[in-house]
Amino acid sequence: MAVTVSPERDTVATPVQRALKEGFYAGAISLGLFVLFIGLKTGQNISNELVVTTRWGLLAAVVIATAVGRFLYVAYGQPFMANQKIADVATGLLPGSVASRFFQLPAFVVAAVAAVLLFVFNSSLAGWVGAEPAGYLQFLRALAVIYVLACVIYYFRAFIHANFTKLGITALVLYPILVVAVLSLNAWSITGGLQGSLKWVDNFGIQILIYVMLAWGLNIVVGLAGLLDLGYVAFYALGAYAYALLATQFGLSFWILLPAAGAMAALWGVLLGFPVLRLRGDYLAIVTLAFGEIIRLVLINWREVTNGSAGISGIPKVSFFGLMSFNVSDPNYIAKVLGIVQSGAYYKIFLYYLILGLCLLTAFVTIRLRRLPVGRAWEALREDEIACRSLGINTTTTKLTAFATGAMFGGFAGSFFAARQGFVSPESFVFLESAIILAIVVLGGMGSLVGIAVAALVMIGGTEALRELDFLKQVFGQDFTPELYRMLLFGMAMVIVMLWKPRGFVGSREPTAFLKERRAVSSSFTKEGHG
Amino acid sequence: MQYFVQQLINGLTLGSIYGLIAIGYTMVYGIIGMINFAHGDIFMVGAFTALIVFLVLGALFYSVPVVIALLVMMIVAMLLTSLYNWTIEKVAYRPLRGSFRLAPLITAIGMSIALSNFVQVTQGPRNKPIPPMVSQVYNINGISVSLKQIIIVVVTALLLALFWYLVNKTSLGRAQRACEQDRKMAALLGIDVDRTISITFIMGAALAAVAGTLFLMYYGVIAFSDGFTPGVKAFTAAVLGGIGSLPGAVLGGLMIGFIESMWSAYFSIDYKDVAAFSILAIVLIFLPSGILGRPEVEKV
Numbered sequence: 001m002a003v004t005v006s007p008e009r010d011t012v013a014t015p016v017q018r019a020l021k022e023g024f025y026a027g028a029i030s031l032g033l034f035v036l037f038i039g040l041k042t043g044q045n046i047s048n049e050l051v052v053t054t055r056w057g058l059l060a061a062v063v064i065a066t067a068v069g070r071f072l073y074v075a076y077g078q079p080f081m082a083n084q085k086i087a088d089v090a091t092g093l094l095p096g097s098v099a100s101r102f103f104q105l106p107a108f109v110v111a112a113v114a115a116v117l118l119f120v121f122n123s124s125l126a127g128w129v130g131a132e133p134a135g136y137l138q139f140l141r142a143l144a145v146i147y148v149l150a151c152v153i154y155y156f157r158a159f160i161h162a163n164f165t166k167l168g169i170t171a172l173v174l175y176p177i178l179v180v181a182v183l184s185l186n187a188w189s190i191t192g193g194l195q196g197s198l199k200w201v202d203n204f205g206i207q208i209l210i211y212v213m214l215a216w217g218l219n220i221v222v223g224l225a226g227l228l229d230l231g232y233v234a235f236y237a238l239g240a241y242a243y244a245l246l247a248t249q250f251g252l253s254f255w256i257l258l259p260a261a262g263a264m265a266a267l268w269g270v271l272l273g274f275p276v277l278r279l280r281g282d283y284l285a286i287v288t289l290a291f292g293e294i295i296r297l298v299l300i301n302w303r304e305v306t307n308g309s310a311g312i313s314g315i316p317k318v319s320f321f322g323l324m325s326f327n328v329s330d331p332n333y334i335a336k337v338l339g340i341v342q343s344g345a346y347y348k349i350f351l352y353y354l355i356l357g358l359c360l361l362t363a364f365v366t367i368r369l370r371r372l373p374v375g376r377a378w379e380a381l382r383e384d385e386i387a388c389r390s391l392g393i394n395t396t397t398t399k400l401t402a403f404a405t406g407a408m409f410g411g412f413a414g415s416f417f418a419a420r421q422g423f424v425s426p427e428s429f430v431f432l433e434s435a436i437i438l439a440i441v442v443l444g445g446m447g448s449l450v451g452i453a454v455a456a457l458v459m460i461g462g463t464e465a466l467r468e469l470d471f472l473k474q475v476f477g478q479d480f481t482p483e484l485y486r487m488l489l490f491g492m493a494m495v496i497v498m499l500w501k502p503r504g505f506v507g508s509r510e511p512t513a514f515l516k517e518r519r520a521v522s523s524s525f526t527k528e529g530h531g
Numbered sequence: 532m533q534y535f536v537q538q539l540i541n542g543l544t545l546g547s548i549y550g551l552i553a554i555g556y557t558m559v560y561g562i563i564g565m566i567n568f569a570h571g572d573i574f575m576v577g578a579f580t581a582l583i584v585f586l587v588l589g590a591l592f593y594s595v596p597v598v599i600a601l602l603v604m605m606i607v608a609m610l611l612t613s614l615y616n617w618t619i620e621k622v623a624y625r626p627l628r629g630s631f632r633l634a635p636l637i638t639a640i641g642m643s644i645a646l647s648n649f650v651q652v653t654q655g656p657r658n659k660p661i662p663p664m665v666s667q668v669y670n671i672n673g674i675s676v677s678l679k680q681i682i683i684v685v686v687t688a689l690l691l692a693l694f695w696y697l698v699n700k701t702s703l704g705r706a707q708r709a710c711e712q713d714r715k716m717a718a719l720l721g722i723d724v725d726r727t728i729s730i731t732f733i734m735g736a737a738l739a740a741v742a743g744t745l746f747l748m749y750y751g752v753i754a755f756s757d758g759f760t761p762g763v764k765a766f767t768a769a770v771l772g773g774i775g776s777l778p779g780a781v782l783g784g785l786m787i788g789f790i791e792s793m794w795s796a797y798f799s800i801d802y803k804d805v806a807a808f809s810i811l812a813i814v815l816i817f818l819p820s821g822i823l824g825r826p827e828v829e830k831v
Contacts, residue, residue, distance in 0.1 A: 282566055283815055297801075301805075442636075488652055491648060
């Protein structure tokens with residue numbers, strides 16, 4: 001009896017063949033996805049009618065890029081990543097990590113020498129090669145500097161890992177001084193002197209810290225108590241409007257209104273908490289989302305009080321604890337009192353330290369609360385509500401305190417935001433903000449303060465940095481505006497980071513209460529709660 | 532009375548569109564227990580696809596009968612929108628299945644942001660108006676009913692009937708219901724769970740695409756940001772009806788439609804969304820798992 005082998009069994013697809021097939025499919029799918037949206041563009045003609053114009057070239061480029069990218073990933077990326085996990089048979093060692101191969105001493109020396117040389121001979125080189133290539137030389141120099149710094153960080157990674165919190169706080173405290181000192185002293189083209197350096201304090205420092213504070217506040221509700229809140233921005237809005245209205249109408253000081261705004265937000269947190277106590281999981285999520293939308297819609301439509309979509313402007317600045325003011329016209333203007341030069345820099349730096357202080361307060365309160373009975377009750381509630389109730393914990397008050405505490409920090413952040421902007425409008429409190437804050441909490445690893453701060457730095461700092469990429473205009477032409485792609489990349493980054501680290505940046509938790517020995521718990525073992 | 536009936540008809544039209552979108556939310560929730568936040572933007576992509584097809588038809592042919600134009604718009608929108616939802620499920624949700632509950636929620640929010648900004652980047656941020664496709668209005672005893680409204684209600688009813696048949700009478704629907712009850716058991720019994728979930732996403736997207744086409748025909752304008760509000764309303768509708776329950780989604784959609792049109796007619800148009808959300812909160816206080824939802828039983 002002849003044994004016939006079916007021809008399909010003989011041919012085992014090689015990785016490259018498989019990759020070709022996958023690449024082809026990816027190209028076909030992206031053609032289907034993009035044929036109408038990239039291939040055609042809707043625009044107005046002279047008589048204001050919609051017409052379509054074609055962009056077949058761009059479509060072809062995108063489709064080919066997708067196909068080639070998928071091909072390369074399947075053919076080389078996947079085998080490489082699989083090999084990383086296989087130990088050498090002879091030595092029993094895992095292959096050296098990508099980082100240790102990337103950061104090597106010879107490369108470090110070359111980069112350091114190149115960076116120094118490029119710094120020293122910057123002007124003479126620029127005169128020698130002309131203005132256009134000099135820009136590329138500066139780019140090269142920046143790359144060399146980044147590589148050297150990354151090498152140093154990589155070398156000291158164990159030390160940095162061990163002392164992360166202390167180093168982080170030191171860096172945050174020194175940040176504005178260093179930035180202003182370094183960037184304003186050097187007349188580099190990219191920084192633009194003192195004003196340029198203040199932009200780094202304002203857009204990066206203060207902006208990121210506001211999100212850190214909001215995310216830490218939401219972390220109490222979502223990360224500790226396990227209640228999914230999709231309307232956190234409502235408390236931020238309440239704090240901002242509380243400060244804006246009371247300060248413009250009654251002329252009260254920031255230092256009185258900060259606790260008042262926090263108390264008001266906490267009150268609303270309790271008011272929201274009461275009706276939703278019985279709801280669980282996604283029902284809770286939609287009611288909190290609805291609450292956030294209700295607050296925003298009321299802010300838009302209650303024009304007599306909130307001035308509608310036009311918002312409230314002319315919100316007074318924060319004073320230096322009532323001792324000194326930051327308004328040039330006031331008699332106790334800081335420059336007059338201290339006898340120094342007039343500058344807008346003091347206010348920016350003061351605001352930076354103010355939000356840093358508020359952030360540290362949030363972190364301190366969170367850390368201490370976790371050790372108190374109420375904090376332990378929150379974590380117990382997150383892990384198992386029924387067990388929690390069986391042990392005699394009052395889940396009603398536990399949930400309400402979580403809502404109220406989280407809301408209070410949202411209110412603090414809101415009043416700071418109003419004082420910093422000098423202007424509030426409902427535009428700033430859309431659902432997208434809630435989503436971003438929640439994303440930061442989850443991406444950071446729920447419950448981990450350090451992870452959340454890192455996530456805020458990456459996500460907010462990353463999108464802010466996209467505003468600074470003007471040099472891309474030289475590559476893609478003058479019509480190219482990197483800002484447009486900001487939120488598109490933000491959304492994609494959320495997806496990619498989540499796929500890469502589903503448990504967030506910090507995937508393990510230190511238990512606050514422990515028996516005999518403190519051990520980190522992988523967060524795969526901790527639940528996220530069902531609200 | 533006439534005024535009331537008029538509002539009832541407006542509410543029915545609006546509620547039909549919400550109901551079609553809500554089914555997508557509720558089906559996905561039923562089968563994998565996640566809130567597909569990108570569904571509102573899938574609806575917007577459907578409406579935009581219909582818009583582009585409409586413009587292409589206008590550019591290619593001198594005149595196209597309205598019925599054929601609508602049909603072509605609807606079919607192309609259903610196909611392409613399904614492809615979008617299928618790809619999104621495959622790329623962003625499937626790798627996280629079995630991960631913790633908030634992970635797919637975050638990728639869904641990320642996809643929602645990415646989709647609306649993708650449309651903004653490629654098609655521009657402005658509102659896209661089209662000339663009215665259907666403009667007949669019938670007058671019955673002083674109540675005006677436009678042909679647009681009749682089309683919306685009829686198309687919705689037909690689709691719901693087809694959909695009901697699919698879910699209740701075919702083997703595909705049986706597979707879906709089996710996956711909804713117990714995914715592991717269904718897999719053991721030989722149901723291809725991945726494929727069933729993919730088809731669920733495709734069905735949800737197809738219904739959302741029809742809703743998008745009808746929305747475009749009714750209002751005659753679409754913008755990249757128009758996915759959010761109908762998406763949240765439809766989600767509200769799905770929760771109001773009891774998330775996971777298909778008749779609940781339709782009922783919830785109609786309720787939200789009626790609440791909105793009645794509130795704008797008798798009280799204030801500014802606060803119609805506030806009314807819809809407040810009624811959601813009030814209903815959930817008394818019926819914590821929606822009107823037709825099964826109460827969640829936790830086994831210890």
